[in-house]
Amino acid sequence: MKKELHIFFTCLMFYTRIPCPKNINHDPDYLNKATRYFPFIGWIVGTISFTAFYIFSLFLSTETAVIFAIIASVLTTGAFHEDGFADVCDGFGGGWTKEKILMIMKDSAIGAYGAIGLVLLFLAKFKLLTESISLFTSSNSYLLVFLLFISAHSVSRLTAISIIFTHEYSRDDASSKSKPIAKQHSWKEIFGSFFFGLIPLLALSYFNSKFLLALIPVFIMRYFLARYFQKWIDGYTGDCLGATQQVCEVVYYLSFLLIWKFI
Numbered sequence: 418m419k420k421e422l423h424i425f426f427t428c429l430m431f432y433t434r435i436p437c438p439k440n441i442n443h444d445p446d447y448l449n450k451a452t453r454y455f456p457f458i459g460w461i462v463g464t465i466s467f468t469a470f471y472i473f474s475l476f477l478s479t480e481t482a483v484i485f486a487i488i489a490s491v492l493t494t495g496a497f498h499e500d501g502f503a504d505v506c507d508g509f510g511g512g513w514t515k516e517k518i519l520m521i522m523k524d525s526a527i528g529a530y531g532a533i534g535l536v537l538l539f540l541a542k543f544k545l546l547t548e549s550i551s552l553f554t555s556s557n558s559y560l561l562v563f564l565l566f567i568s569a570h571s572v573s574r575l576t577a578i579s580i581i582f583t584h585e586y587s588r589d590d591a592s593s594k595s596k597p598i599a600k601q602h603s604w605k606e607i608f609g610s611f612f613f614g615l616i617p618l619l620a621l622s623y624f625n626s627k628f629l630l631a632l633i634p635v636f637i638m639r640y641f642l643a644r645y646f647q648k649w650i651d652g653y654t655g656d657c658l659g660a661t662q663q664v665c666e667v668v669y670y671l672s673f674l675l676i677w678k679f680i
Contacts (some may be wrong), residue, residue, distance in 0.1 A: 420498070423447060428454040433462065434495045451639030452602060453609025455578045459619065466490040468567040470550075471559060474651040483546050487539065498577075500569070501659020502538060503531030510534075515650045519587065522656045538663060545670035552677055561624060565673065568617035572632070573666035575614025577658040582607055584643055587652035627680050631672040638668045 428451035430437040443667065469489035471624035474482035491499060504522040510530030521528075527535075553561045582602060622628045639661060648659045 418459065424450045425454050425457075427451045428595065430460060432458045432497060433493050435461070435493065442548050446628050449602065452578050452604065453606045456574045456610055456614035459572075459574040460514060460567050461489050462493050463567030463570035464551065464563075465493050466570070467563045470589070472567070472608060479550055480543075480547050483543055483550065486546070486566070487542055498659035498662045499535060500600040501656040502663040503527050504656040505660035506530040506534035509645075509649065512628065515587075518613075519654070522654060527585045532548055538667065540556075540668070540669045542670070545667065545674060549670055549674050549677070552674075561621070562570075562592050563679040564617055568621050569666050569669045569673075571614050571617045572635060572669055575610055576665040577636055577662040578610050579639065580658060582610075584647060585652040587646070587650040587654050587657075602659070627676055630676055631669055634672045635665050635669050638665055 423441065424447050426437045426441045427447040429435055429449060430441050431451060432455065466486045466489045470486035472482075473485045497574045504524075504527075507524075507528040508529045509521035510516040511528060512521050548563060551563050553559070553565070614672050617630070618628065641663065642657075642661050643653070643666065650657075
């Protein structure tokens with residue numbers, strides 16, 4: 418149990434800005450094992466995001482509360498995945514060879530593609546979340562809103578981490594901070610990822626089993642993103658995983674909204 422707690426806190430420290438015990442570090446062995454808890458981080462981020470939404474919705478409009486919910490999730494992770502998304506936009510938008518793409522993504526400066534991508538990303542999140550939440554808050558069902566938040570964060574993180582299980586790391590060196598988590602994995606990492614990734618959605622599907630259909634477009638998007646990364650850089654990088662999480666989160670909101678309205 419003590420070792421599992423150490424692995425969990427390693428995951429929490431790596432993927433969020435939440436304070437952890439002082440004895441936790443970026444030990445490569447623990448980082449490898451920490452992948453099993455990555456979707457569980459989505460539970461935590463989703464809960465914090467929902468809490469911000471709920472508090473502000475008591476005094477302000479749904480739209481304003483959604484903005485603060487998004488801000489809360491960004492502050493919790495330190496824009497970890499949004500940064501990866503921006504780097505992927507810059508790298509694949511401005512590079513035409515594997516070497517050029519990897520070089521651009523390694524650059525900490527944000528370019529036009531990254532800036533435009535982030536604007537569109539946040540606009541999509543804001544609009545889709547606002548519309549989805551309005552369907553629930555009209556009936557005062559904040560439990561469903563809560564499950565929507567945590568399921569979106571856990572499922573999208575599952576799609577991102579699952580790429581590690583099926584593809585190879587692209588860089589030949591250890592220049593990326595995500596390199597330690599990409600070396601090896603066991604059945605515990607695979608089982609843990611899918612367990613924590615799917616439980617919130619299964620809870621949401623208790624109210625309507627059709628919500629499970631949201632997995633189809635999300636994993637289709639995951640498939641095409643992984644295929645695209647494989648084509649251009651022969652695998653993935655940490656930035657690719659961050660971009661996958663962000664894109665699949667948006668696709669999840671969109672799928673959820675379409676299912677609610679039309680199925």
